[in-house]
Amino acid sequence: MRLLFLGDVLGRAGRDAVTRHLPGLVERWALDFVVVNGENAAAGFGITEAIAQDILDAGADCITTGNHVWDQREALVFIERQPRLLRPVNYPAGTPGRGVNLFIARNGARVLVMNAMGRVFMDPLDDPFAAVAAALEDCALGAEADAVVIDFHAETTSEKQAMAFFVDGRASLVVGTHTHTPTADHRILPEGTAFMTDVGMCGDYDSVIGMERDEPIGRFTRRIPSGRFQPAAGEATLCGVAVEISDATGLAEAVHPVRLGGTLSQSLPPFWP
Template sequence: MKLLYLGDVVGRSGREAVISTLPRLRHELGIDVAVVNGENASHGFGLAPDMADALFAAGADAITLGNHAWDRKEIIPYIAQQKRVIRPLNFPPGTPGDGIVDITLPDGRRVLIAQVMGRLFMDPMDCPFRALEGVLSRARLGVTHAAILVDFHGEATSEKMAFAHRFDGAVTAVLGTHTHIPTADHHVMAGGTGFMADVGMCGDYDSVIGMTKDAAIGRFIRKMPGERLHPTEGEATVCGALIRVASDGRALAVEPVRLGGRLAPAMPSR
């Protein structure tokens, strides 16, 4: 089995790059399940329902969100109906939507996608460790599910790595999002869980994490509210990771994906 995860889609250039590239990636790499983080797709802040529909039409099986989940208010009724869009699992009880989605492949195999959000340098949240423990009391890798993929949306690499070690062997992969910078630590842990602290963003890297440079620089220099940040519109790099999965649900390999734009390319073989 092969799972494809594409990182934070930022603005129009990121959306257009993913929509045009994802069908080719699915075909050329023989992808079974494709997941996209869409929380920055709408002008850098949130996800609009029509944009989610376009990502699904391009081949996404599930879309994850994050700390910008509710920046577009239209997503609240949409997420109640469209179960393939998920927000962090450790949002407080009663929050709209869900933090997991269960996908059944044509051959009957089940793949569980979950998202949690970190607590270091982020908004106060329920414990992501306990949140996933509750899910894994019902879902067992290699027994009920052929693969379990977790998106850890957070700032701190230490928190992401600690989380991955805690669930090493219980999930297929823990892949980080949120910082918009692809890390070079992709590997399979001792227990068979694939890990990458951040898969990077799908957006224009001639920017400050996808946003226009002058406005972002001004905020750091003046330490005052400035103009609203806007995504840049240059050529985007599509960033993500490919996870090759063994028959028992553990990861065989984690391979970076980088196509187009300014970053050095990385394209896994089929």
């Protein structure tokens, strides 16, 4: 099974990169399943229903989010009728939407996608480890699911790495999102789970984590905000991770970062033509 995960889509630049590159990648690599984190897609803050549909139309099978999921208030309503949009699973009971869902991939495989959010330097939600464990108990890899993908939206590398080892052997892929900077530690853990601490963003890297530079620099140097953060509008780098998953075990056989376009060094998976 061929799976592609794309990092936080930031603003119009990120959306343009996804709609420009993703359809061709789906065809070129014969992708079976695509997950995209879209929580910064609407001018850097949240996601709208129209933008979510554009990402799905480009080839995404599921959209994950994070701490900005409710920045666009309409998300509280449309998430209920859009099963392919997830919010973190460890929000309290009664929160609109769902944090986990089972999908059917293009090759017929059952893919469980889960979105969770860390608590270190983040909103103090429910325990993400307990929430993830409960979801895996309900829909286990190799039983009810042929592949399991976990988007762990968290600030610290330690919490992301702890989550990855916590589920090693019970998930196909654990990928970190949120910090908008790709890490260089993509690997397969001892029990067969692919992991990357942070996949990076789909956005303009000639920026401060995707935003025009002047405002964040001013806030750091003067400690006084002078305006709103505005997404950088240059050419985005499409950042993600490609994973080859065993049809027999649901565990990872190969993993490689994807970087396409923009200012970062380019990277494509050598195991796909």
